């Protein structure tokens with residue numbers, strides 16, 4: 055069984071048909087990169103997997119999205135529960151104006167976890183996983199807003215990991231960061247793959263090549279090609295894909 | 305462009321700038337003069353320790369103003385508490401829950417936009433007929449505080465609404481994305497972030513509530529009451545009303561004048577201190593979380 059599966063999905067913003075009949079199956083413990091020119095629907099497609107699209111007024115979603123074989127859009131599913139299982143990291147780092155510790159503990163607190171020792175363990179573990187522990191373990195009580203942009207983004211990753219989701223969605227997580235922070239986060243993705251299924255939107259072709267197992271190329275709401283990353287970057291089946299990858303458009 | 309046009313424009317700018325500067329200095333100067341005047345006239349009375357702890361004596365020309373200090377403090381705290389308890393949730397509702405075109409939102413919008421401009425004596429009349437007479441609270445701290453609370457309610461609702469709306473959407477999305485409910489997001493993220501701005505609304509209201517005479521005139525303020533209140537159903541003296549009484553209806557207004565300036569200074573100091581406390585809380589909070 056696939057970890058995630060989108061089946062014949064269509065998304066409309068009012069009259070605008072933003073995702074056109076897309077199907078995609080994502081294996082467990084793999085990294086899938088979504089690439090394509092801006093406005094092609096990458097973010098819209100990504101947000102399908104944790105029902106963040108639900109918050110947008112006037113949106114219409116058709117089709118099925120399966121998480122561990124269960125349709126997360128069926129009527130008896132609470133989107134809040136879906137989001138607890140499917141973590142998300144945004145383009146701009148979004149630390150909460152709280153201490154570093156409380157940022158990472160946030161997911162546990164909203165889940166009503168009361169065991170402070172367990173919370174402490176989870177926070178420490180998540181900060182280790184996000185390769186941030188060394189830099190912040192002395193300052194856990196300080197405001198997260200004092201961290202650098204790159205640190206803030208890793209903090210947001212730690213925050214998502216602390217509740218042990220099984221899927222991590224990332225929407226251009228490094229596009230606001232410097233090269234060194236970017237390298238750190240790419241390295242991190244390589245390690246997280248062992249325990250998580252990761253879907254990452256990126257407009258950086260090299261990043262897709264470095265971090266992902268499979269790559270999906272979108273254009274104007276259509277999933278043009280979805281293949282092993284190696285294949286798509288060496289022998290793309292479609293002219294459009296080749297043009298985009300070689301930088302002839304987009 | 306010619307050299308002389310450049311020079312002319314430059315000169316023109318200088319003149320405009322100079323005019324603005326003079327006007328600003330003048331305004332600030334007037335304000336400082338008022339403060340200085342009250343301060344210099346009132347300081348002698350205020351420095352007399354008995355002024356703070358005695359009841360008025362000698363046909364209002366001697367003694368202290370303790371009952372009025374206690375009265376205004378109680379009225380201010382209670383009315384701010386009441387209007388915050390209603391206004392902060394209402395402001396949050398307006399910003400986060402009320403659908404854009406709902407009738408309720410439109411009504412509250414009209415209310416918050418217009419109620420702020422209504423003369424305070426109108427609130428006094430309303431408070432008297434509703435709280436004092438209809439609800440039978442009598443002239444009391446309760447009736448006065450409720451009247452004052454209603455007067456500043458629009459300010460509290462509006463500033464809270466704006467404070468909540470100023471919270472960046474990214475934070476909302478990040479919280480929802482973690483699997484938080486809307487209520488959890490409001491309680492744990494939005495309120496703490498907007499807290500300093502909400503305090504600003506409260507600061508504005510403190511000054512308004514402490515200084516108004518008209519709303520308390522028919523609802524709570526006593527002309528002369530040489531004792532402290534025992535419950536919220538008692539009447540109290542209040543600083544602004546006492547000041548008015550000293551100036552116009554004391555047996556010998558001329559002799560009461562030093563008492564009047566003392567009362568005015570105490571009122572100024574009280575508002576100042578309450579503002580400073582609120583500002584301090586706000587700044588500490590901002591510093592702690594490095595908020596802007």
Ligand SMILES: Nc1ncnc2c1ncn2[C@@H]1O[C@H](COP(=O)(O)OP(=O)(O)O)[C@@H](O)[C@H]1O
Nearest residue numbers: 067070072091092093094095096097098099110
């Ligand atoms: N909230 C929205 N309301 C209306 N249209 C939207 C909204 N979000 C995205 N769109 C439109 O849907 C299309 C896909 O957008 P998006 O998924 O953000 O693309 P990408 O992430 O690939 O840049 C774009 O044409 C965009 O204008």
Ligand SMILES: [Mg+2]
Nearest residue numbers: 096097098225
């Ligand atoms: Mg996008």
